[in-house]
Amino acid sequence: MFLEDLNQNVSLLGFRRVIDTSDRWRHDDLAIEIQGICMGEDYLQDQKGIQIWEDVWQTRKAQVIHFLTALTKPLKSVFARDTRIVPISAEAARHFLDANHLMGFSKGALYVGCVVPPHRQFRGIGSEFSWEGNPLVAVAVFGKPLVMKEAGLEGELSGELIKLATLPSIRLVGGITKFLDAYHAIHPVQNVMTYIDLDWNSGKGFLSIGFKVIEQTPPLFFKLVDGKRIAVTQNQDAEVWTKGNLKLRYYYAN
Template sequence: MLHQRHITTSPVEVGKTTPFPLVQIANRNTLLHLIGLNTYHQFGQQYNPHFFFQQFSETLATENKQVIHIWEDIWRQKPAIVLSRLNAMVGLSERIPARLTQIRRVDRPLATQFLEMSHLQAVTLSKYRYGLYLPQRYFRVLSPEFQEQIPANESELLVALATFSLPRRIERDGKLYRSVELVRFANRLNCTVVGGLDKLLKGFINEHRPDDIMTYADRDWSDGRSYEKLGFTRLILTEPQQFWLNPEKMERYYPHRLPHEVSTHRLLPVYNSGSIKFVKLLI
């Protein structure tokens, strides 16, 4: 787990004020922005928070600093996934070379189960689902503690998953592209498949031959550099997404999916940092 030595617990001087605690991961230009809901409620009564978190991230990006916004409700709902992602940043996850894995399609129930256990965002339906499986003969690359968690009769382990949309015709610069969206990507909890996304992308491309692949990087957690290393080009930064948050149940709702029986009277309007849209041209 993320150890105390990996963070600096005193506030970090960044040249812009924030009412939320800000800590730094040791030896990295990565800051954790800890958003408590009581403080957020008070903040929202005095200021319009619509663009606050996005602008905070973008301002610090000019200083080569990455900000990760950790909301209290996300932490309470999915602490294991939050810790898994933070541990991966400091090299504490199980590192599995992608060359040891086998790629093949994954059925919808297994993909849903995997994403619910390993991804912070809600599971969405996707046309194509591809996974990386680690054969039993390579379980030896895993730590003894991790191996103990694997059922004795398992012949392989699903360690990474990517889901893709149906192709759509998209016009860019007067030219039509057969475009596919990379909808979700996740490593198995407490694992990092080194080169995993690259292998999944290549496997999908070889089978379906799209003209391009587009995707979104969650700005609350990512500056998109990992996509740029894979040949993606940054297009736009989208407007922050609003959610209605129930602070008692720690549940979020999209405005267009708010249940009829739920009133917004006691809900908090919260805004994330938006997303960075990327595209990888293949023709």
């Protein structure tokens, strides 16, 4: 049922099943591969394709489709210079991220939104989300700045980018940099770190603006309890596991 439902949806985006498989699809024009993984079945982890686990499809189907659509369809370009970064409430961030981020909302210390100010709304940039009457097109969650103890960075103030999501219908050109600059204006940190989930993202966009790879973390293991992922420490207890994460760090110029 899961694989057939996945097939029906991804075929509309130009994906075709790989010959002699029931759980792999490829977009020939874009050389993107995806794999659907049924719960409770052994599989060989493919480090190249996008993994779509059955439980994620069941709980975040709309978000997965939005994600794949953004990879395969032309998006409207919105330039960060036509927007403004402003602090928003946790409630507004939750509403936006639950709808637009693959993994939904996460708590943080600072919630900021990218809005289209009144004098730029003539460009026709719309959104079903808003903040103080202005279209809300992206949201980021940052953690509390911490004093580093890591060798070589002792005493430096470091921030964390926890979540970032944009409307699936747009490409926010310069958006990550604008969020980072806005965070730095509020908290004068020396660097910001973030994690990239390798199940979904290679981190290419972050690396292109100056993030550096610090390490690749090992896979995370989970079991399902009432349809929710619960972390486990023993591999043999796992029903779901990830490819791990890339730990990235962005250093602000002195």
